[in-house]
Amino acid sequence: MDLSITRADHGDQTVVHLGGEIDVYTAPVVREKLDEQIQAGRTQLVVDLTDVTFLDSTGLGVLVGRLKLTRTRGGSMRLVGKDDRVLKVFSITGLDKVFEIHPDLESALAAGHASGSNGSGEGF
Numbered sequence: 001m002d003l004s005i006t007r008a009d010h011g012d013q014t015v016v017h018l019g020g021e022i023d024v025y026t027a028p029v030v031r032e033k034l035d036e037q038i039q040a041g042r043t044q045l046v047v048d049l050t051d052v053t054f055l056d057s058t059g060l061g062v063l064v065g066r067l068k069l070t071r072t073r074g075g076s077m078r079l080v081g082k083d084d085r086v087l088k089v090f091s092i093t094g095l096d097k098v099f100e101i102h103p104d105l106e107s108a109l110a111a112g113h114a115s116g117s118n119g120s121g122e123g124f
Contacts, residue, residue, distance in 0.1 A: 002026070004051070005033050013112045014042040015105065019051035022059030031062045036067065043075025043105045055086050060095065066097065076100075078108045 003026040004019040012036050022030055037045060047063065049055070063079070070077045078100045081087055090096040102108035 001044045002053075004029065005059070007033075007037065010040045010046075010109055011113075013044040013046055013109060015046045015048055015109075017048040017051070019053075021054040022052055022062070023054060024058045026030070027056075027058040027062045030059065031065070033068045034062070035069075038069055038073065038075075043070045043073045044106065044112055045070055045075065045077040046112065047077060047079050047106055048077055048108075049081035049086055050105075052081070052083065052086050055089050060089060060093065063100070076112065078102060078111060080105050083103070093118060 003016075003022065005016045008015050008017070014046040016034060018036065019031065020026070034047070042088065045066070047066075053055070063077075067077045080102050081090075082103050087096070087101070090101065100108075100111065102111065
């Protein structure tokens with residue numbers, strides 16, 4: 001299985017860094033790890049796809065499902081990615097209009113700070 005998953009907290013934001021291939025075989029592991037964060041109340045997620053080399057429809061489905069889950073809990077999920085092959089999957093499916101995709105981690109975290117400063121998601 002060609003997949004690596006690490007996480008790091010940046011204040012109230014949690015960065016989940018994925019590497020390798022996200023496909024029918026590895027997507028369940030990605031779902032499980034993201035769900036662990038969401039269940040623990042870490043609903044301000046940044047999913048870093050910088051080191052993802054392949055993403056199929058199963059992987060996309062996991063990301064869409066986690067986006068919906070974070071939103072129902074008052075959170076958000078932003079993506080980081082710059083690999084043309086991975087980004088093309090989002091543009092072909094129209095999901096580049098659904099996800100907030102940033103070219104680097106710094107801009108994704110900054111966007112979270114900007115949107116988090118209005119008090120949304122507080123009070124759990």
